[in-house]
Amino acid sequence: MSDWAGVFIFLVVALIFGAGGIVTSFLIHPRRQNPAKLEEYECGLPTRGPTWVQFRTSYFLYALLFVIFDVETIYLYPWAVKFQSLGLFAFIEMIIFIFILIVGLWYAWKEGALEWK
Amino acid sequence: MMPFDPSALTLEMLVAALGLGVLILGLIVPHGSRHGLGWLSFFGLLGIMGVALSMWGDNRELLSGMYLLDNYALFWKITFMLSAALVILGCMRYVDSMGGQAEYYSMIIFATLGMMVMASAGDFITLYLGLELMTIAFIILVCFRKMEAKSVEAGMKYILLAGMSSAVLLYGLSLLYGLTGSVIILEVSRIIALQPVTPALVLAVVMLVAGLGFKISAVPFHMWTPDVYEGAPTPVTSFLAMGSKAASFAILLRLFIAGLPGIWENWTMVVAILAAVTIIFGNLVAIPQTNVKRLLAYSSIAQAGYILVGLVTATEAGIKGVMFYAFLYVFATVGAFTVATYFYHVTGSDELKDYAGLSQRSPLMAAVMLVAMLSMAGIPPLAGFVGKFYLFKTIVDGYLWLVFIGLIMSMVSVYYYLRVALVMYRDEPADPTPIKLPSPVAVTLIVAMVVTLVIGIYPGPLSEVVNEAAHTFFMH
Numbered sequence: 001m002s003d004w005a006g007v008f009i010f011l012v013v014a015l016i017f018g019a020g021g022i023v024t025s026f027l028i029h030p031r032r033q034n035p036a037k038l039e040e041y042e043c044g045l046p047t048r049g050p051t052w053v054q055f056r057t058s059y060f061l062y063a064l065l066f067v068i069f070d071v072e073t074i075y076l077y078p079w080a081v082k083f084q085s086l087g088l089f090a091f092i093e094m095i096i097f098i099f100i101l102i103v104g105l106w107y108a109w110k111e112g113a114l115e116w117k
Numbered sequence: 118m119m120p121f122d123p124s125a126l127t128l129e130m131l132v133a134a135l136g137l138g139v140l141i142l143g144l145i146v147p148h149g150s151r152h153g154l155g156w157l158s159f160f161g162l163l164g165i166m167g168v169a170l171s172m173w174g175d176n177r178e179l180l181s182g183m184y185l186l187d188n189y190a191l192f193w194k195i196t197f198m199l200s201a202a203l204v205i206l207g208c209m210r211y212v213d214s215m216g217g218q219a220e221y222y223s224m225i226i227f228a229t230l231g232m233m234v235m236a237s238a239g240d241f242i243t244l245y246l247g248l249e250l251m252t253i254a255f256i257i258l259v260c261f262r263k264m265e266a267k268s269v270e271a272g273m274k275y276i277l278l279a280g281m282s283s284a285v286l287l288y289g290l291s292l293l294y295g296l297t298g299s300v301i302i303l304e305v306s307r308i309i310a311l312q313p314v315t316p317a318l319v320l321a322v323v324m325l326v327a328g329l330g331f332k333i334s335a336v337p338f339h340m341w342t343p344d345v346y347e348g349a350p351t352p353v354t355s356f357l358a359m360g361s362k363a364a365s366f367a368i369l370l371r372l373f374i375a376g377l378p379g380i381w382e383n384w385t386m387v388v389a390i391l392a393a394v395t396i397i398f399g400n401l402v403a404i405p406q407t408n409v410k411r412l413l414a415y416s417s418i419a420q421a422g423y424i425l426v427g428l429v430t431a432t433e434a435g436i437k438g439v440m441f442y443a444f445l446y447v448f449a450t451v452g453a454f455t456v457a458t459y460f461y462h463v464t465g466s467d468e469l470k471d472y473a474g475l476s477q478r479s480p481l482m483a484a485v486m487l488v489a490m491l492s493m494a495g496i497p498p499l500a501g502f503v504g505k506f507y508l509f510k511t512i513v514d515g516y517l518w519l520v521f522i523g524l525i526m527s528m529v530s531v532y533y534y535l536r537v538a539l540v541m542y543r544d545e546p547a548d549p550t551p552i553k554l555p556s557p558v559a560v561t562l563i564v565a566m567v568v569t570l571v572i573g574i575y576p577g578p579l580s581e582v583v584n585e586a587a588h589t590f591f592m593h
Contacts, residue, residue, distance in 0.1 A: 110144045
């Protein structure tokens with residue numbers, strides 16, 4: 001048995017553990033509705049007024065900037081793992097890459113994308 | 118495996134650095150001195166073009182065919198940079214009055230970068246990357262006058278149709294990848310030559326033709342063109358008409374002639390019909406137009422039809438015709454659109470009737486418009502005639518009917534091109550104040566006119582350069 005079989009068994013058990021609970025409770029739970037059960041539970045207050053409100057586009061800008069730096073880590077991580085063997089060239093490349101992203105952040109900042117007006 | 122040589126990407130890196138540099142400088146310098154950014158972009162592009170010339174004759178494949186360096190790609194790159202530089206030179210005053218110089222120029226430069234990546238792309242992913250870089254930069258440029266409803270509407274239409282055509286193209290590319298197991302165009306061509314033609318392959322080719330048909334605005338994929346061309350800022354329209362179209366032709370040739378040999382021959386009739394329909398439609402619908410930008414939009418649809426003729430034969434001569442025509446079309450377009458840009462800047466109108474008496478108000482503008490339009494119509498001794506000659510020469514054997522359609526429609530097009538001339542030269546101006554041209558605009562106009570005349574009279578040198586460039590197309 002290879003080492004990976006252990007990982008596979010772990011995965012299967014984890015799936016059964018998670019899905020098993022939900023399935024079992026779905027099969028055996030009593031189905032009696034009452035108003036208290038249909039209320040929001042620990043997730044906030046009941047909404048007031050229409051829920052189809054418009055959101056500020058600033059949310060979108062924040063999300064966009066977040067995604068840029070979130071994706072950056074995908075590139076940083078393998079680079080960091082192989083840092084020793086990649087050498088100076090990759091280091092400079094990564095600096096240029098981060099520099100380009102920082103220019104983007106700088107631009108967004110300067111243009112007022114981070115201000116909440 | 119050969120080590121990756123970064124110097125092969127010198128041009129792309131320089132253009133990217135220029136674009137970033139313009140954007141950063143836009144953050145640093147005060148508002149009052151931002152008009153210098155236009156000059157920086159212009160001279161930067163000229164400098165990079167000088168570097169590009171020194172790379173002529175450097176033909177190789179990078180990363181096992183993912184990126185192709187050859188004279189073919191280099192010729193396109195120089196064409197793109199030249200058109201970007203001319204657009205920037207001709208529109209500085211217009212951009213100063215609009216604001217947002219840093220974004221504007223850097224977006225033009227990034228669009229150019231996308232086109233350059235497209236010209237060199239040797240695999241589907243690089244190709245798509247370049248295409249999207251260009252398209253996204255263009256989307257921003259099209260809705261640059263964000264306070265004007267028309268510009269925003271044009272941007273919205275462009276983003277939807279660009280997204281749709283990209284999706285169709287991507288679907289075609291992924292089908293091809295599914296059939297061959299490779300994304301590298303040269304490998305795809307080798308694998309596909311060994312396979313029988315399956316319905317899936319036909320579907321893939323149809324998708325590719327449709328996806329790229331949108332980009333070159335060939336009929337029946339042209340619907341977005343007039344609205345977007347009318348709503349976009351005029352310099353952006355001119356860059357769309359020449360740059361975006363030329364880049365799409367560059368990958369069209371690469372994909373179909375290099376990537377699908379043997380298959381493509383069965384498709385020549387489809388392309389011939391597509392070209393014929395595009396030529397007929399573009400020219401006929403241009404006739405009743407009263408807005409100069411819309412007229413130029415329909416004329417550019419017709420021009421795309423003429424260029425498509427070069428794809429019918431799928432030979433070196435056809436490729437040469439496409440490249441030659443695209444190159445001289447840059448100058449005719451720059452001439453016509455720079456006149457339209459500056460005319461709008463002064464009078465705030467794009468309507469043809471307001472062009473009345475332009476020859477009295479500004480003889481240079483009227484002359485350049487006339488030369489550009491006659492060149493597009495293909496009247497000798499202007500460059501457009503030579504270009505059409507090279508294109509149609511390739512199809513005389515076998516597609517004589519298409520030659521006749523091209524000929525008749527060229528005559529039809531003379532009608533609406535000369536209508537503009539008639540309004541400019543015969544009618545009396547409503548407001549006879551002379552239009553004073555700032556020197557960058559005047560230089561752009563003179564360059565456009567002189568090059569159009571010179572290539573028309575003495576096409577030899579350019580023709581040889583294009584021959585050399587087209588020759589490297591089949592080298593890989």
